[in-house]
Amino acid sequence: MLNFVVNAETCTRCGECALDCPVRIIEQPGEGLPYIKPEEEADCMRCQHCLAVCPVGAISILGRDPAQSLPLDPAKLPTLEQMGLLVRGRRTCRRYLDVNVDPDLLSGILAHLCHAPTGVNRQELTLRVIDDKENMRVIREKVLNSVLAAREAGTLPEGAAYLHSVASRFYSKKLDILFRGAPHALIISAPADAPCPEQDVTLALAYFELMANSAGLGTVWWGLLKMALGALPELKPLFGIPDGHVYYAMLFGVPAFRYQRTTQRDGLSPIVRITAP
Numbered sequence: 001m002l003n004f005v006v007n008a009e010t011c012t013r014c015g016e017c018a019l020d021c022p023v024r025i026i027e028q029p030g031e032g033l034p035y036i037k038p039e040e041e042a043d044c045m046r047c048q049h050c051l052a053v054c055p056v057g058a059i060s061i062l063g064r065d066p067a068q069s070l071p072l073d074p075a076k077l078p079t080l081e082q083m084g085l086l087v088r089g090r091r092t093c094r095r096y097l098d099v100n101v102d103p104d105l106l107s108g109i110l111a112h113l114c115h116a117p118t119g120v121n122r123q124e125l126t127l128r129v130i131d132d133k134e135n136m137r138v139i140r141e142k143v144l145n146s147v148l149a150a151r152e153a154g155t156l157p158e159g160a161a162y163l164h165s166v167a168s169r170f171y172s173k174k175l176d177i178l179f180r181g182a183p184h185a186l187i188i189s190a191p192a193d194a195p196c197p198e199q200d201v202t203l204a205l206a207y208f209e210l211m212a213n214s215a216g217l218g219t220v221w222w223g224l225l226k227m228a229l230g231a232l233p234e235l236k237p238l239f240g241i242p243d244g245h246v247y248y249a250m251l252f253g254v255p256a257f258r259y260q261r262t263t264q265r266d267g268l269s270p271i272v273r274i275t276a277p
Contacts, residue, residue, distance in 0.1 A: 002041045004050075004061045006033045011058040017050035026050060034059070045121040086214060088262040093218025094180045096253035100133050101184060101217060109211045110186075116204040119195030125204055126189050128240045133183035133253075139238060140179045144170055146232055160231035166224070178224050182251035185222065187239050189247035197246035205250050218255030225249045 004026075017034050018026040025040040036044070050059050057066035078086075110127060118125065130136050147167040150156040156164060169175040188204050190197035209219045226248065229236055241247050 002036060002044055002046075002061055003063050004036045004041075005059070006035070007058040007060075008033055010056045011054075012056055014055060016053045016055065017059055020049050020053045022047060022049065046123075047121045085262070086210060089259065090210065090213050091259050091263075092220045093253075093255045094220055095256040096180070096182050096218060097256050098133065098181075098183065099254055100131070101253060103131065105215060106131060106184075109208065109215060112211055113188075113204050113208055116200075116207040118190075118200040118203075122194050122200075124190050124194050124197075125200055126245075127204075128187040128189070130185040136179070136183055136185065140176075142238060143228060143235060144178065146235055147228065150232055157231050160227065163224075163228055163231055178228065180220055180251055182220070183253040185225075185249055185251050187225075187241065187247055187249040189241055189245040192244050192246055194246075201246055201248050205248060208250065208252075212252055216254075217252055219250050219252045222249040222251050 011033055013028065013031050013033070015028050015034075018024075018028045022045055023043045025036050025043050026034050027037070028034040034050075046062060048061060048064065051061050051064055051066050051069065054066065057069075060066060106129070110129065113125070113127060114123070116125070130139065144167040147156065147160075147163045148171075151164040151167075163178075166177045169177060186205070186208060188201045188208075190200045194200060205221070209221075212219050225239075229239070229241070236243075239249075
């Protein structure tokens with residue numbers, strides 16, 4: 001049941017909800033109230049566009065009260081210049097303070113990720129977070145020790161020789177290349193049968209990265225985890241990653257330094273205009 005409810009007293013019959021419905025299941029007969037036929041409810045994408053687009057907040061769906069939604073006041077949204085500065089100033093962080101991120105700050109950022117776009121609005125992402133630096137320390141040791149043990153046993157794949165080098169340097173030179181000394185990690189996964197799981201995971205991490213940077217945190221995309229788990233899949237349960245899930249990860253924490261200016265990359269990506277033949 002979608003529980004699609006229209007307030008007859010406040011609805012202006014403007015038709016915006018019907019026009020904006022991605023699957024066109026909202027109907028509005030003349031000056032009547034918008035409605036959804038029961039037999040078409042299964043086609044709903046549960047995107048809540050109807051709730052969001054209504055100028056007077058007359059529509060409720062899925063039990064959501066429009067009065068509980070945040071108003072989109074243009075004056076409170078970041079400007080193009082501010083967003084541009086955030087994007088240009090975002091840098092990969094590989095040096096972190098040995099402190100936990102404030103739990104309330106982290107919870108607030110993660111809560112926003114429910115609004116990252118997913119294919120056909122399937123919303124099948126699972127967020128797994130290592131939110132305590134001591135847990136990260138234990139996990140780091142288990143991963144590095146597993147790499148060394150696999151190399152000694154001859155079970156480390158040939159293509160993963162770099163992992164052995166990384167693990168060795170951690171113990172011989174205290175150089176943490178695999179975990180970058182980060183106190184935290186976010187692993188996002190989606191079932192492989194989702195419409196576009198790779199894109200869903202990547203978009204959610206990109207949203208997290210920008211929000212984390214706006215909050216003063218540092219991040220780095222954790223490609224080496226993919227290498228490690230590809231070579232030693234028996235470590236996947238350590239991160240709670242189910243079989244059949246597409247995943248990627250990001251390290252994060254309070255940076256031990258601050259970049260002072262943007263880099264200069266304008267023009268490095270060609271812009272090609274497409275014109276009709």
